[in-house]
Amino acid sequence: VEYALQLGGFDPDFHDASWTVQPLPFANMWDRYPMINGRGYPDTINPAALAAPAENGGVQSQVESSLITATQGDRVLLRLSNLNITVAHTLISPSIPMQVVGIDAKQLRSTSSENLYYTTNSVSLSGGMSADVILDTASVAPGEYYLYAANLQYLANFDEDQPTGGMMTKIVVSP
Amino acid sequence: MNTTTIHHRTSRALALAVAGALAVLGAVSAEAQARIPGVAVTDGATLNFTAGEGEISTPDGGSIHFWGYQDIDNHEGLGAPGVGLPQYPGPTLIMSQGDTVTISLTSSLHSNQCTSMVFPGHQVTASGGSAGLLTQETCPGDAAPVSYTFTASEPGTYMYYSGTDPDLQIEMGLLGAIIVRPSMGESYAYNHADTAFDHEVMFLLTSMDPVIHQLVEQHRFAEVDLTQRWPVYWFINGRAAPDDLANAFVGWLPHQPYNCTPRMSPGQSLLVRILGGDRNQHPLHLHGNHYYEVARYGRLLSSDGIAPDLRRGKFTTLSVPGQTVDAIFTWTGEKLGWDIYGSTLDGMPAHSCQDIVDNVTGAAGADGYADLDADYPWEYCADHDKKFPVTLPEKQNLAFGGWWSGSPYMGTGGALPPGEGGLNPNSGYFFMWHSHAEKELTNFDIFPGGMLSMMVVEPPGTVID
Secondary structure (H helix, E strand, C coil): EEEEEEEEEEEHHHHHHHHHCCCCCCCCCCCCCEEEEEECCCCHHCCCCCCHHHHCCCCCCCCCCCEEEEEEEEEEEEEEEEECCCCCCCCCCCCCCCEEEEECEEEEEEECCCCCCEECCCCEEEECCEEEEEEECCCCCCCCCEECCCCCCHCCCCCCCCCCEEEEEEEEECC | CCHHHHCCHHHHHHHHHHHHHHHHHHCCHHHCCCCCCCCCCCCCCEEEEEEEEEEECCCCCCCEEEEEECCCCCCCCCCCCCCEECCHHHHCCEEEEECCCEEEEEEEECCCEEECCEECCCCCECCCCECCCCCEEEECCCCCCCCEEEECCCCEEEEECCCHHHHHHHHCCCCCEEEEECCCCCCEECCHHHCCCCEEEEEHHHECCCHHHHHCCCCCCHCCCCCCCCCCCCEEEEEEEEEEHHHCCCCCCCCCCCCCCCCCCCCCHHHHHHHHECCEEEEEEECCCCEEEEEEEEEEECCCCCCCCCCCCHHHHHHCCEEEEEEECCCCCCCCCCCCCCCHHHHCCCCCCCCCCCCCCEEECCCEEECCCCCCCEEEHHHCCCCCCCCCCCCHHCCCCCHHHHHHCCCCCCCCCCCCCCCCCCCEEEEEEEEECCCCCCCCCCCEEEEEEEECCCCCCCCCC
């Protein structure tokens, strides 16, 4: 199974300035809505498309779920890309190791075709980078696991005092 | 006459001109190669530097007080003879592997600041001055300069910067680049054939918070709080876009001599030296193709120390503070699905895609690319004479930019409204090479600017230097 996870974030002040036709605050840009596939947790694990906000004229703009489901034994390919225009992100998968097989759409191989794959619990991506990682669930007990930003301030939907949000999603391994 | 005139060439005329140019250039084209400007250091030379103060210009009309290394002997012809000017970044030292240099440094900083230089990656002997935390330091009014001597034993891309209050002094501008050419020659990045290149460009990435610079200018050092640093200007080789696209050594940027104008022709190799010069990360994103990172920190990505077998194909390099990365980029238009030099199906004159020789090895046999003596060297023959797959809108339905030649075909212009297209005299292809932290593509809130350059793929035969 494979899933594409696109990292990003919004600075609400910048978007409000654009919406209200004000000078755009590039210098102060500060993303406080970290997202995966255009949603912050817990919306990331909603398998359905999000309902359209009233202001959106009925158009559903957040259709991509980030919920990862697998049957034990599956090899799960995660196609990671960071579309962020302010900061680099580090994703960690503390329970299921990630085998990095490609970076920037190139398989990790030496010029003599030597295998350069490596296994890790964290992958760092700046804006404009991509990585392909494989989660091998063969020896993973069925259950729920999490994949999230290692910079914990990104586990928020604007308000860091509220329960966990932001750049996190769930990996469900079923028997 | 207006600027559209030069674009009313037929492609046949251009093809003939290119063919003629290639015939003429055959012997000299190997010499028409872009190299990074800087101070060519001869073995055993002593460079006399001081740390001085000045103002740099930003494209939004601003100026920022800065501290910079100043080459007193003025090898690069900045300012008055025999004086030089503080420059941002400091002089790029171009050395040959095995050569030794001594840099003799004094401090001319008005605010009675001591300073120094460190050279990560090199074994330095420092003498004179007074002992500092990292190295020997020099202070304003010292009777004698401090001197640093090192041998450039390994090829690669390196930096030098202040070793005194580096958090402040590097922010103020006291840094520069060192390029060490391998003993194999100046057309190689390292001592291996896989690091050969035709052209070379530097991306020394830095940023500034003008609040800090203003406080320093006013000698209000107690109010400088580097924990609150918030950069709003971003630079490549000391200039913010679009100033980095101007020529090097233009008189109107006296303290910022270096530009960043990567150019190449199809099939050529462009060595990109990326240097993380400030305290932030910058994801440098090169459009147009994958490139190969062949070295980091002045060392080949190699399992045996000889060949760059661990080189990696990338489209973004996350430049981190203090790191240098050497990358080799090439472009042929391969697999675009159409002939970049024009199609007879579009009413263009025919050209051949002769491919009987391997361009790299010189052996007989097709390699998929037009031969070096063909009409268009490195043309991707599988797409030969295929038509551009889009019907372009009528001109009244188009917006124009300075880089659009009026035609999608390389080396061919089309009719343009008066005043348009003047930034692309050779009808090349432009690709933006920039920080993917796109808030850095601004000059204090003004887009576009900052850490952005344009790479140009010029038609075969264009003289690039």
